[in-house]
Amino acid sequence: MNTLQRHSAVEFWAPLQKSENRESWTVVLQYQDEGEGPWLVDLSHKSRFDLQDSKINEFSPGGVAVPPSPGMSVYANTLLINRMNARQASLYCLGSEKPQLETGTAYTDVTESSVFLALFGPKAFHVTEKLTALDFLAPDKAPPFISQGPFCHVPCQIVTLRRQTDGSGGILLSCSRGYARSMVEAILDSGEEFGLRPAGEDKFTERLDNLVE
DSSP states (O other): OOOOOOOOOOOOOEEEEEEETTTEEEEEESSSSOOOEEEEEOOOTTTTEEETTGGGOOOOOGGGGOOOSSSBBEEEETEEEEEOOSSSEEEEEEESSSSOSSSSEEEEEEEGEEEEEEESSTTTHHOOOOOTTTTTTTTOOOOEEEEEETTTTEEEEOOOOOOOOSSEEEEEEEEGGHHHHHHHHHHHHGGGGGTOEOOOOHHHTHHHHHHHO
């Protein structure tokens, strides 16, 4: 019997330091010489779901209520829920375990059909300013919050985790899997002058508690 193997569409071509196999994904934990930031981390192995229902306000995935208004996000129990419109929300599982979801057809697993990246650390927002006109530092929005629109000319969901520009801020970005290569190349190219480097999951995990407001 062949063993199922899942593959991220993201390739960094950086020297590998440490990795592990997790639920048939090869998860990179560390790369060699990750630098002092900013960092770009591939989180495409993290479970993600799309929730669509006309009664979406009645849902509490993982025991967390869906935010009441489009554009709002809420983070609890390592689950990030982003309200997209009147009937739709996206769910990002940032921890190691999947949340308990209500039964039915409202949830669609989009983990393997999309790319999931984290861009954070010193000057992370200097990088984003070169790639989109979306305002991830909007003072009238309380982080975390979701933006929808073009990033590198690609339709994306982007969540501002923390607005600070002192090195503790950053974003999560999700787009269709087919854009993985061009998206990564554009981000790394734009961030080269700021010292942007690929990093493994450990870099994201060790900063998660301080990264999400």
